[in-house]
Amino acid sequence: MSRPDDHTVTASELSAIRERADFLLREACAYGRFPTPVDDIVAAAKLQMEREVSLDVNYLTRMYRAVSGKIKRAVEKVRGLLHFGARMIYLDLSVKQSKQRFVSLHETGHACLPWQRDLYALMEDGDAELDPETDQAFEREANVFASEVLFQLDSFQEDARSCAFTIKTPIDLAKRYGASTYAAIRRFVSKSQYVCAVLVLEPPVYEIGRGYTYRLRRAVCSPGFEARYGLVQWPDVFFTKGHGFASRLPSHFKRKFTQRCRIPSPVPRERERFYLEAFDTTYQTFALVFPESELPTIKAAVRP
Structure with missing residues (x-):
């Protein structure tokens, strides 16, 4: 059986996502620079990336125990995590560099799309979790954001x-x-x-x-x-x-x-x-x- 859809958004959602992607690309002076400068884009979003520690199973378990409810799961497998309070992106450094770049932008999308950022801010101090439908919608939106930024819109x-x-x-x-x-x-x-x-x-x-x-x-x-x-x-x-x-x-x-x-x-x-x-x-x-x-x-x- 084929995998579920992970990129489809409505026309209005796409327009809003592209507007935020364009803003961030301009903030990072990223248009026309190749490969797309992901590190500069993440920095323009006022986020940091943890490069010293890989997101393996043991480290992931410790993180969840320490900050339960404050870390957002990325993509279909745990290839990246965003700690909203620390504004820190954690990556599985064992995957290919191209995958790490996409996951970094996916997590940046969670922090930069206003409707996602605001909702996570409300949830920050509690143990509440998103309902499955909203979670899947947010994952699709973050995937689309990552693609729009990585490929510099058009x-x-x-x-x-x-x-x-x-x-x-x-x-x-x-x-x-x-x-x-x-x-x-x-x-x-x-x-x-x-x-x-x-x-x-x-x-x-x-x-x-x-x-x-x-x-x-x-x-x-x-x-x-x-x-x-x-x-x-x-x-x-x-x-x-x-x-x-x-x-x-x-x-x-x-x-x-x-x-x-x-x-x-x-x-x-x-x-x-x-x-x-x-x-x-x-x-x-x-x-x-x-x-x-x-x-x-x-x-x-x-x-x-």
């Missing part, structure tokens, strides 16, 4: 539009912005002007009778894709035997690209053929897909 997509529409483009731009491959590909598709989607798949597992099976971790669609196909109910599993889409995916556990090729539609009950490009990172596979009818639009795009 700068990433402006860069992407000046390059070829290929899965290699966000991978290259990830290095420029100091982002993870996952975050860059997600941004590339979710903000694309084209009808496209990316399926993020777990590493393949071989099963007798079905070949390699790919479990869906998450699907990210462009606005145009959602407008054309609606809310797609993607299969939880794709397998190579009998499924034209999965049979074209890399399955050798190497950092490998699949060149653009035509495939049967991965969208259930859709007859139009699609194009596929894929990249295997060895721990997940990104499958970029778009309908055949979109290719002329992509080819006609004016690029410098």
Whole structure:
């Protein structure tokens, strides 16, 4: 089963988040600086980052015992924590640097989005906790804030539009912005002007009778894709035997690209053929897909 949505916000929420992101980027003089200067942005928010101690299980247990109710859990796993009273961000230093950068901005979002900051201030001296629905909404908002800041609002997509529409483009731009491959590909598709989607798949597992099976971790669609196909109910599993889409995916556990090729539609009950490009990172596979009818639009795009 694919993971729950962790980035969707309403149009009004997005507008408010982008306003705060823009303010902080300007305060840190971060526009046009690459990789995006996360440390300066955190400092502009009047926060500090603990760099000496990694957020491992033992340290986390001690922190919760000492300041129960005052630390905010970050993202899906405990990769980062924000102590509101001390205005200190704690990170799991064992994860990749690009992940640490995103988590730092995620936690900064909790401190900088006024409606979140004010509510946590009211809760600071007690043991009250957010209800699950509000907690999930705040996590989505902080994720969106982190993405908007890391990719300098529209700068990433402006860069992407000046390059070829290929899965290699966000991978290259990830290095420029100091982002993870996952975050860059997600941004590339979710903000694309084209009808496209990316399926993020777990590493393949071989099963007798079905070949390699790919479990869906998450699907990210462009606005145009959602407008054309609606809310797609993607299969939880794709397998190579009998499924034209999965049979074209890399399955050798190497950092490998699949060149653009035509495939049967991965969208259930859709007859139009699609194009596929894929990249295997060895721990997940990104499958970029778009309908055949979109290719002329992509080819006609004016690029410098």
